[in-house]
Amino acid sequence: MSYKVPAETRIGHVHLKVSDLERSLVFYRDLLGFEVQQYFGDSAAFISAGGYHHHIGLNTWHSKNAEPAPVKAPGLFHTAILYPTRKDLAIILKRLMEADYPLTGAADHGVSEALYLDDPDKNGVELYWDKPKEQWPVDANGNLQMVTERLDFDELLLLAD
Numbered sequence: 539m540s541y542k543v544p545a546e547t548r549i550g551h552v553h554l555k556v557s558d559l560e561r562s563l564v565f566y567r568d569l570l571g572f573e574v575q576q577y578f579g580d581s582a583a584f585i586s587a588g589g590y591h592h593h594i595g596l597n598t599w600h601s602k603n604a605e606p607a608p609v610k611a612p613g614l615f616h617t618a619i620l621y622p623t624r625k626d627l628a629i630i631l632k633r634l635m636e637a638d639y640p641l642t643g644a645a646d647h648g649v650s651e652a653l654y655l656d657d658p659d660k661n662g663v664e665l666y667w668d669k670p671k672e673q674w675p676v677d678a679n680g681n682l683q684m685v686t687e688r689l690d691f692d693e694l695l696l697l698a699d
Contacts, residue, residue, distance in 0.1 A: 551592050551593050551594060551595060552593075552594055552595070552614075552617045553594070553595035553596075553597065554594065554596055554614075554657075554659070554661055555597060555598070555599070555600060555601035555604075555659075556596050556597065556598060556601060556657075556658075556659050556661075557598065557601050557602060557603055557604045557605075557606075557658075557659055558598070558602075558603070558658070558659075559580065559581065559582070559583060559596060559597075559598050561658045562583075562596045562657065562658055562659065563583060563585075563596070564658075565657050566585055566594060566596065566657070567585060569633065569634070569637055569639060570619070570630065570665075571587075571630075571633075572585040572586060572587060572593070572594060573585060573586060573587070573589070575589070575590075575591060575592055576592075581597055581599055581602070582595065582596060582597035582598070582599070583595075583596050583597075584596075593619075594617070601659075606660035606661075607660070609660070614661065614662070615662055616654070616661070616662030616663055616664045617661065617662070617663055617664070618652075618663075618664040618666060619663065619664065619665050619666070620666060620667065620668065621665065621666065621667045622667070623667060624651065624667050624694070624697060625697040625698070626667065627651060627653070627665065627666065627667045627694065628694045628695055628696070628697035628698040629697075629698050630653070630665055631653060631665075631691065631694060631698065632695060632698040634653070634655070639655065640655065640656075641653055641654060641655050642654045642655055642656055642662070644688075644691070645686045645687065645689055646686075646687045646688065646689045646690075647684050647685060647686060647687075648669075648674060648675040648683065648684050648685045648687070649668060649669055649674045649675070649682070649684055650666045650667060650668045650669060651666060651667060651669070651689055651694070652664050652665065652666035652689070653665045653666070
């Protein structure tokens, strides 16, 4: 049998090349609510939720004032940020709407509900929460059956108050 990564393994952080550090901090810190843990001169910042050393690194080491990477090129499709509850997803949706920040999509995937948007450098960002595993859709053989269906914003926003 081939090697399997341990079930407890998690993706620890993502490090993004950005063109303008402060502009990226306005998005990740001021809009999404991450906290700066450390600056590395004026070329990098490490941000997180809850005081972790960093969930996201932002740097301009090779990308200062550069254009966004082409959409039709290899690279990161999106960074997925997992919220602990559905209410937390509702709250960030409300913040995005109040800021008039554009979404590129939204979906109910059966296993999760997700919002999609781009950061200022056109890096894809997914904001989502996982439904309880016992609610995940499966076929008659117990195989996972993820879907892409319409996310009901009105119903979700009821939780934001």
